Amino acid sequence: MNKNHYFCEITEKRTYNKLTDITVAFPDADKICAPGQFLHILCGGNSFLRRPISICDVSKSTLRFIFEIRGEGTAALAQKEEGDIVDMLAPLGHGFDLMKKDEKVIAIGGGIGCFPLLYAAKKCGNVSAILGFRNAEAAYPKFVDDFKEVCDVILMTDDGSAGIKGFTPQGLEKMIANGERPDKIITCGPMVMMEKIISIARENGIVCLASYEERMGCGIGTCLCCSTKIDGKMRCVCKEGPVFEFAE
Ligand SMILES: Cc1cc2nc3c(=O)[nH]c(=O)nc-3n(C[C@H](O)[C@H](O)[C@H](O)COP(=O)(O)OP(=O)(O)OC[C@H]3O[C@@H](n4cnc5c(N)ncnc54)[C@H](O)[C@@H]3O)c2cc1C
Known part of the structure; x- marks a missing residue:
């Protein structure tokens, strides 16, 4: 199995209007995941392609994400309850570079x-x-x-x-x-x-x-469906991003 492929149990679920706030069990999430990276989730229902959702927070053993119900995929994901399993590729993409502590x-x-x-x-x-x-x-x-x-x-x-x-x-x-x-x-x-x-x-x-949030297919840089022009150059958002740096 791919080392980025996880099946995670939902340990906590909250809802607020169209938002769903989910925490899943994810050992060593704080070591594995960088801020700004995202999850590619198999939502269930009739949605065949995975959907990208950002990592909102992590702890030693949990990972949290919050999403809005937009269409079929997110509506199906919102049906999952505590104890259910979420199939996700994680963590994907290039996150925020926050190395300098004093800035x-x-x-x-x-x-x-x-x-x-x-x-x-x-x-x-x-x-x-x-x-x-x-x-x-x-x-x-x-x-x-x-x-x-x-x-x-x-x-x-x-x-x-x-x-x-x-x-x-x-x-x-x-x-x-x-x-x-x-x-x-x-x-x-x-x-x-x-x-x-x-x-x-x-x-x-x-x-x-x-x-950047572009519509995505594979999430790993092969289908190029999330390619978009950024600062005059075509960039693959899922693999090169989703975070891009704009220098002063
Ligand atoms: C890197 C990344 C991180 C994301 N993080 C979050 C998050 O933390 N929370 C969250 O609520 N959403 C997030 N999104 C957006 C989320 O992926 C889409 O809302 C979701 O894929 C819609 O799927 P659906 O099947 O429910 O809707 P669909 O039926 O696929 O689409 C419903 C509507 O949403 C629009 N849409 C679909 N995909 C996107 C997209 N990628 N960006 C903008 N609009 C879109 C469509 O144009 C359509 O109007 C993120 C997107 C990306 C690319």
């Missing part, structure tokens, strides 16, 4: 793109976060509370129904204007949000690591 990092997430940033934030020595959601209903309270245990969090919503009204790039611009310039930005979220974050980072000479 000041800002984690900026949008919607489901907030989830991969929790484990990443835990790996940073000096970190704060801006988490953006559509509205209060989308801002999963358990996740936001877990993040607040790791670092200072600025919560933003598009409509102002929770936290500060506005979009995360505005939050970043305000931080920089207040003299709180980070050495590095790590980000994941909708493309339009990440493009804006990358452009603010470049204008201010800040290194930015952005995690």
Whole structure:
């Protein structure tokens, strides 16, 4: 059997609106998995291809992921209960490079793109976060509370129904204007949000690591269905990414 192929028992499951928060037993997850890497999950039901879901958090013996029900695959996965087994390829891809412990990092997430940033934030020595959601209903309270245990969090919503009204790039611009310039930005979220974050980072000479979410087939770089143009070059998101570095 492939050394990346796991069958993991669900030890904890929570649901919140369209989100499902699953923890599975995964021995040595903290040694094996890097922040920003992802799982390729056989969801069940009629979905034939695996679906990519980010690693949200790990411990010595568990791995957590949170996903939104979008279509057939995620709907079938959300049916699984505690005690059921999840078939996954893990961990896949290239995650966030967070080797320098002394650098000041800002984690900026949008919607489901907030989830991969929790484990990443835990790996940073000096970190704060801006988490953006559509509205209060989308801002999963358990996740936001877990993040607040790791670092200072600025919560933003598009409509102002929770936290500060506005979009995360505005939050970043305000931080920089207040003299709180980070050495590095790590980000994941909708493309339009990440493009804006990358452009603010470049204008201010800040290194930015952005995690891309493309539709994927194999997850291991053979089918190339996730190839996309990044910074003028065709890149295979599952194998070369999903995290790409945009130098200052
Ligand atoms: C590296 C990576 C990490 C991801 N991490 C998470 C995560 O932590 N939590 C989470 O909720 N989702 C995550 N996603 C998105 C998730 O993979 C898709 O929502 C899922 O594959 C949809 O499958 P489905 O069968 O439910 O829906 P489908 O029937 O396949 O599609 C339903 C809708 O979702 C859209 N969609 C499908 N795949 C993607 C995709 N990859 N990116 C954007 N839109 C898509 C389709 O265009 C369609 O509108 C991640 C995607 C990638 C590539």
